[in-house]
Amino acid sequence: MNRIVLAVLVTAVFVMVAVQMSFYEVAQTDMVLITQLGDPLQVVSEPGLHAKLPLLQNAIVFDRRLLDFESSPEEVILGDQRRLIVDSFARYRITNPLQYYQAVGPSEDAIHARLDSVVTSSLRRVLGNESLLDVLSAQRARIMASIQKQVNTEMTGFGVDVIDVRLRRADLPAENTQAILQRMQSERDRVARQARAEGAEAAAKIRADADRQRTIILADAGATANTRRGEGEAQAIAIYANAFGRDPGFFATWRTLQAYREAFAGGHSKLILSPDNDFLRLLQGAERK
DSSP states (O other): HHHEEEEEEEEHHHHHHHHEEEEEOOTTTTEEEEEEETTEEEOOOOEEEOOTTTTTTEEEEEOOOOOEEEEOEEEOOTSOOOOEEEEEEEEEEEEEEEHHHHOOOOOOOHHHHHHHHHHHHHHHHHHHOOHHHHHTTHHHHHHHHHHHHHHHHHGGGGTEEEEEEEEEEOOOOHHHHHHHHHHHHHHHHHHHHHHHHHHHHHHHHHHHHHHHHHHHHHHHHHHHHHHHHHHHHHEEEEEEEEHHHOOOOHHHHHOOOHHHHTTTTTTTOOOOOTTTTTGGGGHOOOOOO
């Protein structure tokens, strides 16, 4: 009896395991390669639950999403013989699981060694024809596009599509950094001195022009003032002459009163005059014939 129960249990477990091994699930972000006794059989990319032969067939899952790969830092020699340590990364996608499996095997990480070699070789080839200024300027986009094209061409036989290759960091070797920094500082100092000299020259020209314009303006203003003053004096003389011509007696009296006001304006003025002096005739109430 115990043997029968044990046999039933073993059979049930075997059936459950067989049933479980007979189905596999394909996610929307995956592709599955079915192999039979190690040989590739078919690629399944339709999401859902699928069946396979247990024990004989195996389902290898590959991620169809965009994957990242970071290469190790490499020292490259640029076209201007400068040395540069570059740290790059690549983004790729598995497009052909069968080709990928035949090239590097079932592991998704197996492609990394090949990617590292291809990216490094392409970096050395392309950067070897470029200057440091191009690598550090807006020309970098063109350079990286050329590297990505070369890498993608070499990786087509591995069932992957290299979408992008970028430089994450580009540093000068430690022994060259200080010398370049000193050269950059000297260049900045030279530019600053030149800017200061040009500024001083421009300031001197502006001040000289301002002084010249000031002199011209003052001269023009003085000439205009003298002209206006002369015109005013001429008009005053004409008015005085006209008034004197109309009534000489009144004009003489008015002029004498004006002289009194100016002479005695302070209140403590002293005049030494003879009794018959004509200046005080209005104060004495006498008229000089």
